[in-house]
Amino acid sequence: xxxxxxxxxxxxxxxGSLRLSCAAYGYTNSALCIVWFRQAPxxxxxxxxxxxxxxxxxxxxxxxxxRFTISQxxxxxxxxxxxxxxxxxxxxxxxxxxxxxxxxxxxxxxNWMGYWGQGTQVTVSS
Numbered sequence: 001x002x003x004x005x006x007x008x009x010x011x012x013x014x015x016g017s018l019r020l021s022c023a024a025y026g027y028t029n030s031a032l033c034i035v036w037f038r039q040a041p042x043x044x045x046x047x048x049x050x051x052x053x054x055x056x057x058x059x060x061x062x063x064x065x066x067r068f069t070i071s072q073x074x075x076x077x078x079x080x081x082x083x084x085x086x087x088x089x090x091x092x093x094x095x096x097x098x099x100x101x102x103x104x105x106x107x108x109x110x111n112w113m114g115y116w117g118q119g120t121q122v123t124v125s126s
Contacts, residue, residue, distance in 0.1 A: 002027045002115040004096045009120030012086055020081040020120060022096030030054045033104035035113060036070060036081045038122070040092035047107035051079055054102065061107050064090075086124045093119040 008020040022034065032053040039045040049060045049070035058070050069082045079096065097113035 004117035006096050006117045006120040009122045011123040014126050017084045022079040024077050031102045033101045034079045034098045037095045038092040045110050050104050052104045088124050088126045091124050095119045
């Protein structure tokens, strides 16, 4: 059973930055795809970035490419999402999700994921 705990959300003005953290517990091997999703009010959940915990490779959705960066710290069992140049449309609940897999292709859909965190709120004001 993989447990994921997000932190780091908050309120920021447009153009500002936030760093989200996802601490992972209980996983039995490093063949994990860890994905950051977000869900704006009234919209579907969308994946924004993924890291292959086994080899460190990453992928970012076009909507955040160049502004958000996913990374991992294996010593701390933590995945980060550094968010720069934030826009009001980045507002939403951000979730960390994981699935055991040797490969992570693109940004997976939410129904492919096996484990979810509780989410952390990000609010960007104009």
